[in-house]
Amino acid sequence: MMYCMSVSHKKAPVTIRERFAFREEEKKEFMELLAGKESVNGIVVLCTCNRSEIYVSGTKQAIGELQRAIADYKNIRLEELLKYLNIYSGESAIGHLFKVACGFESMVLGEDEILGQVKEAYQLSKDQGTVDYEMNVLFHKAVTCAKRIKTDTNLSKTPLSIATLVANEVFHFQNGSDIKNVMVIGMTGKMGGTITKNILSKPGIVVTGTVRKHNSCLTVDVKSDRVKVVDYGDRYHYMKDMDIVISATLGPHYTVTCEELSKALEDGKKRLFIDVAVPVDMDPAIGAMEGLTLFDIDYFDTLSKNNTKIKLKELDRAKAIMEEDLDGAIKEMVFHPYIQRMDELKNAFSGKRLETLLYQIRDHVNSEDLKVVLRTLDGLQDWIKEG
Amino acid sequence: MMYCMSVSHKKAPVTIRERFAFREEEKKEFMELLAGKESVNGIVVLCTCNRSEIYVSGTKQAIGELQRAIADYKNIRLEELLKYLNIYSGESAIGHLFKVACGFESMVLGEDEILGQVKEAYQLSKDQGTVDYEMNVLFHKAVTCAKRIKTDTNLSKTPLSIATLVANEVFHFQNGSDIKNVMVIGMTGKMGGTITKNILSKPGIVVTGTVRKHNSCLTVDVKSDRVKVVDYGDRYHYMKDMDIVISATLGPHYTVTCEELSKALEDGKKRLFIDVAVPVDMDPAIGAMEGLTLFDIDYFDTLSKNNTKIKLKELDRAKAIMEEDLDGAIKEMVFHPYIQRMDELKNAFSGKRLETLLYQIRDHVNSEDLKVVLRTLDGLQDWIKEG
Numbered sequence: 082m083m084y085c086m087s088v089s090h091k092k093a094p095v096t097i098r099e100r101f102a103f104r105e106e107e108k109k110e111f112m113e114l115l116a117g118k119e120s121v122n123g124i125v126v127l128c129t130c131n132r133s134e135i136y137v138s139g140t141k142q143a144i145g146e147l148q149r150a151i152a153d154y155k156n157i158r159l160e161e162l163l164k165y166l167n168i169y170s171g172e173s174a175i176g177h178l179f180k181v182a183c184g185f186e187s188m189v190l191g192e193d194e195i196l197g198q199v200k201e202a203y204q205l206s207k208d209q210g211t212v213d214y215e216m217n218v219l220f221h222k223a224v225t226c227a228k229r230i231k232t233d234t235n236l237s238k239t240p241l242s243i244a245t246l247v248a249n250e251v252f253h254f255q256n257g258s259d260i261k262n263v264m265v266i267g268m269t270g271k272m273g274g275t276i277t278k279n280i281l282s283k284p285g286i287v288v289t290g291t292v293r294k295h296n297s298c299l300t301v302d303v304k305s306d307r308v309k310v311v312d313y314g315d316r317y318h319y320m321k322d323m324d325i326v327i328s329a330t331l332g333p334h335y336t337v338t339c340e341e342l343s344k345a346l347e348d349g350k351k352r353l354f355i356d357v358a359v360p361v362d363m364d365p366a367i368g369a370m371e372g373l374t375l376f377d378i379d380y381f382d383t384l385s386k387n388n389t390k391i392k393l394k395e396l397d398r399a400k401a402i403m404e405e406d407l408d409g410a411i412k413e414m415v416f417h418p419y420i421q422r423m424d425e426l427k428n429a430f431s432g433k434r435l436e437t438l439l440y441q442i443r444d445h446v447n448s449e450d451l452k453v454v455l456r457t458l459d460g461l462q463d464w465i466k467e468g
Numbered sequence: 469m470m471y472c473m474s475v476s477h478k479k480a481p482v483t484i485r486e487r488f489a490f491r492e493e494e495k496k497e498f499m500e501l502l503a504g505k506e507s508v509n510g511i512v513v514l515c516t517c518n519r520s521e522i523y524v525s526g527t528k529q530a531i532g533e534l535q536r537a538i539a540d541y542k543n544i545r546l547e548e549l550l551k552y553l554n555i556y557s558g559e560s561a562i563g564h565l566f567k568v569a570c571g572f573e574s575m576v577l578g579e580d581e582i583l584g585q586v587k588e589a590y591q592l593s594k595d596q597g598t599v600d601y602e603m604n605v606l607f608h609k610a611v612t613c614a615k616r617i618k619t620d621t622n623l624s625k626t627p628l629s630i631a632t633l634v635a636n637e638v639f640h641f642q643n644g645s646d647i648k649n650v651m652v653i654g655m656t657g658k659m660g661g662t663i664t665k666n667i668l669s670k671p672g673i674v675v676t677g678t679v680r681k682h683n684s685c686l687t688v689d690v691k692s693d694r695v696k697v698v699d700y701g702d703r704y705h706y707m708k709d710m711d712i713v714i715s716a717t718l719g720p721h722y723t724v725t726c727e728e729l730s731k732a733l734e735d736g737k738k739r740l741f742i743d744v745a746v747p748v749d750m751d752p753a754i755g756a757m758e759g760l761t762l763f764d765i766d767y768f769d770t771l772s773k774n775n776t777k778i779k780l781k782e783l784d785r786a787k788a789i790m791e792e793d794l795d796g797a798i799k800e801m802v803f804h805p806y807i808q809r810m811d812e813l814k815n816a817f818s819g820k821r822l823e824t825l826l827y828q829i830r831d832h833v834n835s836e837d838l839k840v841v842l843r844t845l846d847g848l849q850d851w852i853k854e855g
Contacts, residue, residue, distance in 0.1 A: 408834050408835045411835040412830055412834075412835045412838050415835060415838055415839055415842060416826075416830045416838065416842070419826065419842060419845075420823075423822065423823050423826075426822060426845065426849070427822050429848075429849045429852070430822065430848070430852075433852060435810065435813060435814050435817065436807075436810050437852065438848060438852070439803075439806065439810075441848060441851040441852055441855060442844055442847075442848065442851075443799055443803045444851075445847055445851050446844055446847070447795050447799075448795045448798040448799045448802060450840050450843075450844060451799050451802055451803065452802055453837050453840040453841065454840065454841060454844050455802060455803070455806060456837075457829055457833055457837060457841050458806075458813065460829075460832055460833070461816075461817070461825060461828060461829065462813070462816045464828040464829075464831075464832050465816070465817075465820060465824065465825070465828055468828055468831075
């Protein structure tokens with residue numbers, strides 16, 4: 082039987098989660114320590130910034146052994162520990178593993194970073210030799226299921242946040258060159274900073290961020306040699322070198338006007354202007370200027386709303402996939418002992434007449450179980466014909 | 469499949485129930501009429517003062533056929549009819565039949581008069597040749613179950629009403645003779661009348677009831693040649709001939725005093741005095757007089773409360789018995805078609821290896837069904853050893 086002890090963002094604040102974090106060496110040490118217990122057959126330690134989870138397989142004593150060991154290792158009283166824990170066992174532990182691996186337990190629903198983290202945690206245990214048959218099958222199936230959801234649904238490919246949607250527009254913009262020059266007006270603001278980080282996640286993008294002189298106390302929290310900081314007052318001066326201009330200030334005035342822009346840009350080159358400010362930063366008439374495309378906040382709001390609808394549908398599909406694979410994993414666990422008992426079963430039933438067996442079943446099981454058995458018998462007639 | 473159409477005290481007032489009552493000849497006529505329909509294989513009509521129920525077995529069309537036929541026969545519009553009906557089908561119809569037969573649907577929970585009525589209704593259909601295999605099995609099993617509850621529990625033997633408890637005291641009283649003389653003071657009252665009816669339900673009891681002269685307009689609604697009516701003022705005169713004296717008036721004064729009683733009774737004979745009035749009708753000191761026993765309303769209240777506790781326990785036992793027998797009946801229905809298909813099934817599975825069959829099952833059913841099948845396989849190993 083597999084068990085899971087979970088300290089997650091659902092029950093424990095970050096200060097507590099930190100206490101249960103494991104560095105690589107600690108993981109190895111703790112796994113070795115626990116694997117030495119008689120009741121424990123397998124152990125996997127999964128640590129992310131949102132959760133510390135320890136999966137163990139073994140006898141009924143394994144979960145108690147784990148709790149005592151972690152209280153001891155992390156120097157915390159058992160009663161204190163129990164306040165922050167969720168304990169899962171058997172099928173609910175398998176279900177939890179699947180949910181975690183598929184991103185259903187993540188803060189951002191369906192995110193797929195967790196998949197890599199689950200794979201790594203499992204691999205570490207495998208390398209350490211602390212996984213048994215049960216854990217091998219279950220982690221393998223959970224990871225396969227998460228990959229299937231990633232491939233077959235658009236759950237993790239459907240962004241809802243404005244910053245990500247803006248970054249996607251930047252990535253898709255074609256200027257015929259390997260390098261895209263992007264100006265971010267208001268880079269020191271919250272939205273400006275997030276957008277900057279997002280667009281820098283792909284190569285080939287160079288950012289020119291504006292700061293206001295009187296705000297020089299604000300430092301730019303994006304550290305990259307692909308970011309250049311210029312004074313807000315000089316923005317039109319740099320604009321001719323830009324492919325994309327993004328504005329995200331909180332101010333009431335236009336940061337980009339048609340008048341100034343027509344002076345600054347005389348080449349008619351194809352450029353993308355993105356205005357995510359409320360009230361608007363860019364004169365809407367910019368969109369009508371030669372070579373220029375303007376996307377405003379309404380455009381991104383609409384994208385985000387559409388994506389929310391898509392995401393909900395994809396979520397249903399993803400859940401259906403998970404339920405199917407989870408059921409398969411549970412079947413594997415349930416069925417496995419019978420493979421080893423096949424000869425014993427064959428001997429027991431050899432030479433017995435079908436009606437003898439069926440009458441015995443009828444006389445001993447309740448009507449619900451009898452229906453399942455008879456329904457299975459019906460199916461079996463077809464399945465053996467086909468297979 | 470069996471269906472049940474029920475018009476009962478739960479949904480229809482007595483005026484409506486009366487419209488659906490069937491006289492013996494009507495039952496026969498209606499059964500014959502309905503049995504002629506192609507979709508109908510069997511029909512049983514059950515009529516009591518609290519319910520009219522028609523059970524039919526047959527194809528899916530049978531229940532619609534029944535509703536049209538009864539609307540036609542009873543000259544009622546179908547839409548009007550549907551207001552008062554409960555329709556049960558399949559397992560819920562079987563369950564309903566069991567509940568009705570066992571008295572769980574009766575106004576007085578667990579009463580067993582209904583059992584005789586169910587038996588009679590079934591017997592009539594059997595005599596008419598309008599019951600098929602399914603109805604034969606189900607009615608037989610329902611009646612057997614109700615008998616089992618009657619024999620194995622005290623559900624129907626645990627009275628709660630004061631009138632019944634008083635009657636039981638009268639029945640148990642021994643005076644060494646075949647005849648018991650009982651005086652009922654206040655026989656024209658509600659309680660006095662009910663008690664009188666109850667005690668007259670067994671032979672060997674002769675009642676002397678008192679009425680007041682100025683109330684001569686009140687007629688005694690108990691008709692029996694074992695009841696004699698005397699004037700209230702003469703009660704002490706008749707008391708020496710009595711074995712039991714019951715008083716149940718609404719008046720504020722004693723109907724029996726020690727003083728008058730000691731004048732009237734001089735023989736010291738064993739007598740039972742029962743006072744069920746509030747406030748009390750009999751001087752409590754009567755209980756201390758030679759030969760006399762006095763039971764007052766507190767005595768019967770205590771009996772009734774104890775019986776309520778007993779009845780609740782017996783009800784749980786009765787329900788458990790019913791659930792068991794009901795499940796057996798459902799199993800019989802589910803299993804029956806497979807007896808006829810046994811050769812076909814044998815051919816299908818002959819020569820197939822157990823592991824082939826089990827792998828096919830694993831690959832096609834869900835984990836819940838797989839668990840049932842494997843659990844059944846485990847049991848089967850033991851059952852064939854034993855049987």
